[in-house]
Amino acid sequence: MVGASSSDDKISNLDLGNPLHLQTSDFNSNTIISVKLTGTENYRVWVAAMKLAINTRNKTGFLDGTCLKSTYANSAPLSNQWERCNSIVLSWLLNSVSEELFLGQIFSDNASEVWAELKETYDKLDGSITFNLLQKIHNFKQGELTVSEYYHKLNSLWREFDIMTKLPKCSCAAREDVSKHNQLIKLMQFLMGLNDVFQPIRSSLLARETLPDVKDAFAIISREESHRGIASSSSGSVTKPQVSSFVAKSNSWNNNGNKKFDNNKRVGNSTNNRGPNPNLHCTNCGKVGHTVDRCFDIIGYPPGYNKNTGPKSNGPRTFNANSVSSSSEKGASLSFTNEQMIKLMNLINEAPLGNV
Known part of the structure; x- marks a missing residue:
């Protein structure tokens, strides 16, 4: 018991500057750096991080071989303490390498020898x-x-x-x-x-x-x-541009006095359907209900429109919202192409007011 007490006293008297001094945190550190050595490609990063971590714990002598066990051969307690320190440093090394390298060094028992072998193997530059x-x-x-x-x-x-x-x-x-x-x-x-x-x-x-x-x-x-x-968060959610269908901007058909063309409503809505305007006369086909600038024979019939069907008023159907919508009474689903709608609106806006 006396020998044991003497050994404890020698170990406890080691100051922080002695490489054999161990702190409680040294026993709890499975790994002391976050980088794992994988090979030549990251050896320099790994060795720089490992040197720094080992040096802060005053254990550099166990890496470069300057702290030898033979130095403490005359003291069994200090010799055992060296073995303990060497094992801790060796565990730090092995826990900071990849699994493949770990298996190749697991049977090593000297930290400085493992350090030297890793350097010889992976400290290569080409x-x-x-x-x-x-x-x-x-x-x-x-x-x-x-x-x-x-x-x-x-x-x-x-x-x-x-x-x-x-x-x-x-x-x-x-x-x-x-x-x-x-x-x-x-x-x-x-x-x-x-x-x-x-x-x-x-x-x-x-x-x-x-x-x-x-x-x-x-x-x-x-x-x-x-x-x-900050600008993005203060403005709230950003509204992405949406692709919308053709929406008429005009509030009315202007020249023929027929159904108003409200925004977001398709041509052909049967609300307030007043029929063709009998005061209009076409100089192209001779029919009433429309003018020459709106004659289907000239500008073309809308898709799905059959000129031989549907009500007539002494001639072909007038080119206005009411004439197009009347075909829906027979179950036909008619629509204009974007090109036709744009052409239609241009014709409407350019027509002289005298035709009303």
Whole structure:
């Protein structure tokens, strides 16, 4: 019991700066990053996230091999604590890789060896990887994303590309020029991927004498998106344009004194049917009830109309609402084509008032 108490004392005396120190949250973390390693294509993103997460827990020595078990060989409690820490770090690694990679490393017992093997296997850079990433950046569009979602996802791709093609550090005058060039490329890529609804503000930004950097452009367009959203919500539901059938705008037949042509009512309504006007005479066919400008023999008969049937008044039926509607008494369903209706209304509106 004395030995056990002594061991507990040694473990509890470990400060936060000691790599063997464990916090309660370390035991509850099945995974410490949201990215799962799938292979070469996302290794750099995964390794950057994993390094950051491991470092915040002061366990980097278990990854790079600088924290060795042999260092604590003279103390059984600390040696056991090293085993515990190594197992926890190993579980963090295995829980952050895909199922295929997990099965390949499950029998490993040293976190630094797994780390080194993953690096050797997947930290490879060739032209195809660079090509695929650059193609993804050029083809990336806003689509259904908000401006903020679009920008941050595109920014993530830029960061990955920058890490993959990292330039050597320099302090020469050309460094600022290179930085400005990269900003220009990113600005153009960001603007090109925006939806067409932002075309006016995009043109306004490009017309500036001094182009903004990509962060300023994002802020400006994000405010525009917010403004559009407020305007849309304040105006309520937007009424979509509807395709309507031909509706007469005239309030009457003007020249023949017959049935008024009310809006949203079809020609042929039998209400107030007063029959043909006997005061009208056609100089073309010699019949009464209509004038030459409305003679069916000249302008054509409406679809379904039989000139040999229906009531006559010393000649063919008059070209007015009443003559067309009278055929409905015999069960015929008559209608005008849009072209005929337009022609009819033009004739009515152009007829001289003297014919009334």
